[in-house]
Amino acid sequence: xxxxxxxxxxxxxxxxxxxxxxxxxxxxxxxxxxxxxxxxxxxxxxxxxxxxxxxxxxxxxxxxxxxxxxxxxxxxxxxxxxxxxxxxxxxxxxxxxxxxxxxxxxxxxxxxxxx
Amino acid sequence: xxxxxxxxxxxxxxxxxxxxxxxxxxxxxxxxxxxxxxxxxxxxxxxxxxxxxxxxxxxxxxxxxxxxxxxxxxxxxxxxxxxxxxxxxxxxxxxxxxxxxxxxxxxxx
Numbered sequence: 001x002x003x004x005x006x007x008x009x010x011x012x013x014x015x016x017x018x019x020x021x022x023x024x025x026x027x028x029x030x031x032x033x034x035x036x037x038x039x040x041x042x043x044x045x046x047x048x049x050x051x052x053x054x055x056x057x058x059x060x061x062x063x064x065x066x067x068x069x070x071x072x073x074x075x076x077x078x079x080x081x082x083x084x085x086x087x088x089x090x091x092x093x094x095x096x097x098x099x100x101x102x103x104x105x106x107x108x109x110x111x112x113x114x115x
Numbered sequence: 116x117x118x119x120x121x122x123x124x125x126x127x128x129x130x131x132x133x134x135x136x137x138x139x140x141x142x143x144x145x146x147x148x149x150x151x152x153x154x155x156x157x158x159x160x161x162x163x164x165x166x167x168x169x170x171x172x173x174x175x176x177x178x179x180x181x182x183x184x185x186x187x188x189x190x191x192x193x194x195x196x197x198x199x200x201x202x203x204x205x206x207x208x209x210x211x212x213x214x215x216x217x218x219x220x221x222x223x224x
Contacts, residue, residue: 004158033211042202042214043159056211091158104212106158 002026004107006092012113018080021110025073025094031055032069033104034077035091043091049075082114118142119203124219127197133190135218137203140184146207148179150188152199153217159202162188193222 005024013019025032030051035043046065048055051072060067064083069075079086089111093104120138127133139148147166151159163170163177165186170177176189190197202217 035214040216042200042216045211045213048211093158104159104161106160108156108158 004092004094004105006090006107006110008110009108010111010113012115013082015084015114016081018078019082019112020076020078021090021092021112023075023077023092023107025075025092026105029094029096029105030072031095032075033093033095034067034075035093035106037089037091037109039088046077079112082112084114087112087114118205118213119215121201121203121215121218123216124221126221126223127190127193129195129222129224130192133188133193133197133220133222135188135190135201135203135220136185137187138185139203139205142183142205143207146205148177148183148186149204149206149212150175150177151202151204151212151214152197153202154196154199159214162201193220195222195224198222 007022011019032049034046036046037043046060047057047067049069052069065079067077089109091106091109093106095104118141147164149164150162152162153159163172163175165177165179179186200217200219202214204212206212
């Protein structure tokens, strides 16, 4: 079974620029999550999709962050404009439904550096 | 929000058992205890989970106290590749996972 694919692996941008991250979940996984992990901290949930609908985006900074999951498969997370404090690893995870017994499968993440 | 407490770091000698504690005194009856680990530059990886009974799989054992207010993850024979950050997470209805800061396990030769 192929894992969760994320791209790019690394990204460096200047503050106030925009950036987008892409995630391809495991085939058949209905639920998709985006997490932000700042250096030295645990991952923080940003948004949860069930198929192509948003289940929870309460922790997403909506003034600058947006996410979509068209056709219930791939997802993109966008930041516009970026701030220095957005420097982090952005992790995508997927699960078979809203509650598999084996939790999520995570991708390797995209490391964003804002300078 | 994270509802677990873990020591920030622990050391373990290679080949010995690593016992990682987790306190979750406010756990509710329908919350499972999950353990994940994150090796440097990788996404978190599932290890094991349990509700109230002790669990064992090929990676680790999970011991949950009778009152469910704490648990211990046991890696029976730690290797250098087990050096990682270990997260103890509570989740009900297998819904969202809220990560704390975890325990950095250093396995030393």
